[in-house]
Amino acid sequence: MSNPDINGAYCPVPLPHNDQIVLGHGSGGKMAADLISKIFLPAFDNPALRAGDDGAVLDVPGGQIAVSVDSHVVSPLFFPGSDIGHLAVCGTVNDVAMMGARPLYLTAGFILEEGLTLDTLIRIVSSMKAAANEAGVQIVCGDTKVVQRGKGDGLYITTTGLGIIPPGISISGTLAKPGDAVILSGPIGDHGISVLAARGELGFETDIQSDSAPLNHLVAAMMSVSPNIHVLRDPTRGGVATTLNEIAAQSQVGIILNESDIQVRPAVAAVCEMLGFDPLYIANEGKLLAIIAKEDASKVISIMKETKYGEEARIIGEVTTNPRNRVLLKTEIGSTRVVDVLMGEMLPRIC
Amino acid sequence: MSNPDINGAYCPVPLPHNDQIVLGHGSGGKMAADLISKIFLPAFDNPALRAGDDGAVLDVPGGQIAVSVDSHVVSPLFFPGSDIGHLAVCGTVNDVAMMGARPLYLTAGFILEEGLTLDTLIRIVSSMKAAANEAGVQIVCGDTKVVQRGKGDGLYITTTGLGIIPPGISISGTLAKPGDAVILSGPIGDHGISVLAARGELGFETDIQSDSAPLNHLVAAMMSVSPNIHVLRDPTRGGVATTLNEIAAQSQVGIILNESDIQVRPAVAAVCEMLGFDPLYIANEGKLLAIIAKEDASKVISIMKETKYGEEARIIGEVTTNPRNRVLLKTEIGSTRVVDVLMGEMLPRIC
Numbered sequence: 189m190s191n192p193d194i195n196g197a198y199c200p201v202p203l204p205h206n207d208q209i210v211l212g213h214g215s216g217g218k219m220a221a222d223l224i225s226k227i228f229l230p231a232f233d234n235p236a237l238r239a240g241d242d243g244a245v246l247d248v249p250g251g252q253i254a255v256s257v258d259s260h261v262v263s264p265l266f267f268p269g270s271d272i273g274h275l276a277v278c279g280t281v282n283d284v285a286m287m288g289a290r291p292l293y294l295t296a297g298f299i300l301e302e303g304l305t306l307d308t309l310i311r312i313v314s315s316m317k318a319a320a321n322e323a324g325v326q327i328v329c330g331d332t333k334v335v336q337r338g339k340g341d342g343l344y345i346t347t348t349g350l351g352i353i354p355p356g357i358s359i360s361g362t363l364a365k366p367g368d369a370v371i372l373s374g375p376i377g378d379h380g381i382s383v384l385a386a387r388g389e390l391g392f393e394t395d396i397q398s399d400s401a402p403l404n405h406l407v408a409a410m411m412s413v414s415p416n417i418h419v420l421r422d423p424t425r426g427g428v429a430t431t432l433n434e435i436a437a438q439s440q441v442g443i444i445l446n447e448s449d450i451q452v453r454p455a456v457a458a459v460c461e462m463l464g465f466d467p468l469y470i471a472n473e474g475k476l477l478a479i480i481a482k483e484d485a486s487k488v489i490s491i492m493k494e495t496k497y498g499e500e501a502r503i504i505g506e507v508t509t510n511p512r513n514r515v516l517l518k519t520e521i522g523s524t525r526v527v528d529v530l531m532g533e534m535l536p537r538i539c
Numbered sequence: 540m541s542n543p544d545i546n547g548a549y550c551p552v553p554l555p556h557n558d559q560i561v562l563g564h565g566s567g568g569k570m571a572a573d574l575i576s577k578i579f580l581p582a583f584d585n586p587a588l589r590a591g592d593d594g595a596v597l598d599v600p601g602g603q604i605a606v607s608v609d610s611h612v613v614s615p616l617f618f619p620g621s622d623i624g625h626l627a628v629c630g631t632v633n634d635v636a637m638m639g640a641r642p643l644y645l646t647a648g649f650i651l652e653e654g655l656t657l658d659t660l661i662r663i664v665s666s667m668k669a670a671a672n673e674a675g676v677q678i679v680c681g682d683t684k685v686v687q688r689g690k691g692d693g694l695y696i697t698t699t700g701l702g703i704i705p706p707g708i709s710i711s712g713t714l715a716k717p718g719d720a721v722i723l724s725g726p727i728g729d730h731g732i733s734v735l736a737a738r739g740e741l742g743f744e745t746d747i748q749s750d751s752a753p754l755n756h757l758v759a760a761m762m763s764v765s766p767n768i769h770v771l772r773d774p775t776r777g778g779v780a781t782t783l784n785e786i787a788a789q790s791q792v793g794i795i796l797n798e799s800d801i802q803v804r805p806a807v808a809a810v811c812e813m814l815g816f817d818p819l820y821i822a823n824e825g826k827l828l829a830i831i832a833k834e835d836a837s838k839v840i841s842i843m844k845e846t847k848y849g850e851e852a853r854i855i856g857e858v859t860t861n862p863r864n865r866v867l868l869k870t871e872i873g874s875t876r877v878v879d880v881l882m883g884e885m886l887p888r889i890c
Contacts, residue, residue, distance in 0.1 A: 209655040214685030227661060228681055231668040236644075236679035244679035246644055248703060250601010259648035259697060261684045293587075293597055297610035297697035299650070304560040310578055317582040328587035328595035330579055331697075333612045334565030335888065339692040346610060346648035346682075346697035352599060537686065 210533075214261075216425025216471075217530030240438050241361050242283040242421065245353060252353040254289035256280055259346040263537045265312065267386035269397030270379075272345060273312035275473060275539060277319035277327075278402045279424065280349035285404040286420040286476065288359035288411065289351030291323060296330045296347050301340030308342065316345075323402035325349070357411070363418040364439035368507040369485040371478040373406065373492060374399070374500040375451035376428055380470035381459050383538045390463075396455050401474030406495045413491050416481035423477055424539055426530040429468040431477060432515045433529045443515045445505035445527070468517075469530050471538050479507060565612075565888075567776025567822075568881030591789050592712050593634040593772065596704060603704040605640035607631055610697040614888045616663065618737035620748030621730075623696060624663035626824060626890060628670035628678075629753045630775065631700035636755040637771040637827065639710035639762065640702030642674060647681045647698050652691030659693065667696075674753035676700070708762070714769040715790035719858040720836040722829040724757065724843060725750070725851040726802035727779055731821035732810050734889045741814075747806050752825030757846045764842050767832035774828055775890055777881040780819040782828060783866045784880045794866045796856035796878070819868075820881050822889050830858060 212219040229237060236244035243256025260276040270278075277294065284291040296316070300309070320327055382398040384390060403422065410417060419439070423431040428450070436443050452460070452467045460467050474497055480488055485503055492498030515527040563570040580588060587595035594607025611627040621629075628645065635642040647667070651660070671678055733749040735741060754773065761768060770790070774782040779801070787794050803811070803818045811818050825848055831839055836854055843849030866878040 207657045209651045209653055209657070209660065209685055211653055211685050211687065213651065214683060220683060223683060224681075227657070227664055228683075231664045232671070232678040232681070234677045234679060236677065237681075244644070244646075246679060246701070248599060248601060248604060250599065253599060253604075253701075255644065255646055255680060255699075255701065257646035257648045257680055257697075257699060258682045259650050259684045261650060261686050293595070293606065295595075295606055295608035295699045297608045297648070297699075299610050299612060299695055299697075300560045300564065302560055302562055306558045306560070306578070309560065313578055313582045320583070326585045326587065327583040328585060328597060329606060329608055330575075330583070330588075331609045332565060332571060332574060332579075333610045333695075333888075333890075334560055334562050335612050335692060335695075336562065338689060341686060341690040344650055344684075344686075344695070346608075346650075348606075348608060348646045348648075348699035350597070350604075350606065350701070537684075539684075 211536040212533040215530055215533040217430050219532065239360060241287060243287050245287060251355060254284050254287040254351045254353050255348060256283035257346065257348040258283060259344060260539060261344050261537050262383060262539050263341060264386050265342050267398055268382045270400035271312060271315050273315035274319045275400050276345040276347045277316050277323065278400050278473060279539060280347040281323045281325055281402045281404055282422045284349040284351040285407040286422055287353065288357040288420065289353045291325050291349050291351040291404050293350040294325055294327045294347050296327055296345060298330065298332045299340055299344040300332060300334045301342055302334055302337045304342050319402060323404055359417055359420050361419055361421060361435045361438035364435055364441050364479045364507045365418060366441055366507050366509040367482055368418055368479045369482045369503050370443060370505040370507065371480065371485065371489060371501055372450065372504045373476045373498045375453050376472055376475060377452055377456040377460065377467040377470035379473040380535050380538050381456050384535060390459065394455055394459065399472055399474035401497050403474065403476050403497055406492060406498045409491045409495050410478065410488050414480060414484040414488050416484045417478055419479035421477050423475060424471050424473060427469040427471055428477065429527045430529045436515055437513045440512055442508040442511045443505055444508055445517045447517050447519045449502055449504040451500060465534065468527060469534060473539065562887040563884040566881055566884040568781050570883065590711060592638060594638050596638060602706060605635050605638040605702045605704050606699060607634035608697065608699040609634060610695060611890060612695050612888050613734060613890050614692060615737050616693050618749055619733045621751035622663060622666050624666035625670045626751050627696040627698045628667050628674065629751050629824060630890060631698040632674045632676055632753045632755055633773045635700040635702040636758040637773055639708040639771065640704045642676050642700050642702040642755050644701040645676055645678045645698050647678055647696060649683045650691055650695040651683060651685045652693055653685055653688045655693050670753060674755055710768055710771050712770055712772060712786045712789035715786055715792050715830045715858045716769060717792055717858050717860040718833055719769055719830045720833045720854050721794060721856040721858065722831065722836065722840060722852055723801065723855045724827045724849045726804050727823055727826060728803055728807040728811065728818040728821035730824040731886050731889050732807050735886055741810065745806055745810065750823055750825035752848050754825065754827050754848055757843060757849045760842045760846050761829065761839050765831060765835040765839050767835045768829055770830035772828050774826060775822050775824060778820040778822055779828065780878045781880045787866055788864045791863055793859040793862045794856055795859055796868045798868050798870045800853055800855040802851060816885065819878060820885060824890065
């Protein structure tokens with residue numbers, strides 16, 4: 189901990205004090221990480237937060253529980269394949285599942301804008317119910333606030349998930365080991381591009397659907413065949429590139445990816461090509477990255493392929509000792525390039 | 540459960556489908572209750588939600604935990620005695636404490652509006668830290684989203700709290716019994732009026748400060764001297780009137796209050812008089828209502844008076860068999876009147 193600044197908050201490095209929040213602070217990339225490391229972490233410092241995973245592992249009598257929170261502000265509220273309600277359930281269920289926990293309970297805080305139609309609210313609540321049923325979780329408490337017209341954008345939903353961590357399980361971004369295999373559960377970029385398309389910003393029609401899905405049953409299947417799953421993470425904001433960089437930094441390892449093994453649907457690839465986006469940075473809401481002992485990789489992939497959301501799972505790379513804290517990509521043309529975290533904000537409000 | 544409506548959501552009673560959300564739906568009063576009973580509860584139906592308390596009691600290996608969620612949208616962000624950060628911690632700590640649980644952990648979801656100054660964010664985070672330290676809770680995970688200018692109002696904070704329920708403890712709005720004493724921890728209305736004053740809507744200056752405070756240590760003290768605390772509840776949105784009506788309905792009892800025993804600070808009373816507000820409906824953020832076996836009332840009040848936030852505790856009424864589901868007030872002039880729940884919205888965005 190460092191010196192209190194003039195406002196009594198703790199800042200380990202000087203912050204430009206007249207600076208303002210910009211959309212990039214919500215990106216899940218470099219600016220979001222800065223906000224966490226410079227403002228939130230110093231103030232709230234504790235072991236659970238410091239671990240830097242998507243949620244916290246908490247000791248309670250009788251064992252450990254995992255909790256995770258996500259605020260959802262996606263715009264528009266409805267998009268092909270999903271909506272803000274479905275996303276609010278799946279996103280948080282997945283964060284809990286990525287800690288090796290069995291998600292059981294959700295809380296939901298709704299911030300509604302005056303003028304939202306009850307029809308819209310009912311559709312969204314209905315979607316939350318469907319996602320919760322599929323995941324097998326209960327929404328056990330909620331809160332509703334209403335803000336005046338022009339102080340919101342329809343509705344925002346913040347969900348917190350709770351799950352039970354089975355005894356002996358330890359899965360964390362800090363546990364990747366050189367030699368481990370990196371597995372990706374399917375093609376990337378569907379969610380971010382589907383939201384972009386729903387905004388009408390593409391200037392043409394696509395049939396790309398969000399991949400938003402609860403991944404807890406997939407995780408349970410994987411854990412049933414291997415005790416050697418070291419890291420699980422869903423590559424949402426910031427995409428596969430940012431998520432793997434976070435893991436490399438947490439575990440102090442390198443990660444080398446094979447571009448030819450990373451699947452991107454042709455329609456997603458076409459949109460990315462046209463707009464100059466790299467699919468490695470596009471958000472997913474129904475995919476996971478797993479880092480596991482190499483010897484267990486084939487049996488884990490086999491069982492993933494038997495589940496609804498893991499049919500296209502494959503190894504996309506491996507963990508290395510060097511270059512420490514770096515992600516490298518072996519491209520299809522044979523060169524190698526550094527894959528950095530997301531800088532700034534490419535697609536605001538995609539979750 | 541009833542018929543699915545045209546949108547696939549479950550509505551036990553027909554809802555006017557072109558209706559819109561209005562500020563009253565966020566009041567904590569009648570309209571908010573309608574939204575819960577007609578939209579949220581039918582969709583998410585489960586025992587924890589159905590209990591109708593401020594949070595949920597969940598079974599986990601080794602015992603029970605309490606969870607509660609609150610979204611905070613107070614405007615302005617800063618007001619005398621507190622701010623949105625302090626409130627976001629205290630409000631949720633209190634909801635967990637009101638279930639007889641020892642609050643331990645919080646999650647926090649931030650929705651920031653583009654353009655918010657980092658200075659403001661730092662002040663609010665600092666305030667959260669101070670409140671968390673006083674309560675003895677850790678903020679174990681968080682999430683930050685950013686929305687464009689004009690799609691928020693500075694920032695909104697949704698907190699979920701987790702606490703451990705000691706073995707054998709059962710405190711719920713359903714457990715009030717005829718003959719029980721109704722205790723109030725201090726004077727009412729300070730929070731709502733302080734926020735109103737901070738908006739500059741009064742047209743004159745006051746020195747009324749919000750009572751926002753973490754009440755978990757007060758609750759622990761009360762529980763240390765009595766195993767017969769049946770109900771605990773903090774009278775926030777909708778005030779003492781709405782909270783006691785909820786308890787009367789949950790427990791199927793009547794509640795009779797003595798107006799002369801309900802304390803209102805002169806400055807608060809003066810503002811209410813001037814604006815035509817009834818202090819019984821004004822939100823508090825650092826007061827609690829307790830319903831306990833009459834024989835334990837004096838020792839509970841004694842220990843309350845020894846704590847920082849219970850110095851002005853007193854008995855304000857009693858639980859009766861009749862009139863069932865009703866709250867009555869014996870006025871200072873000797874008459875008796877019905878005290879109903881809050882209808883519509885008196886003071887939007889006070890928490």
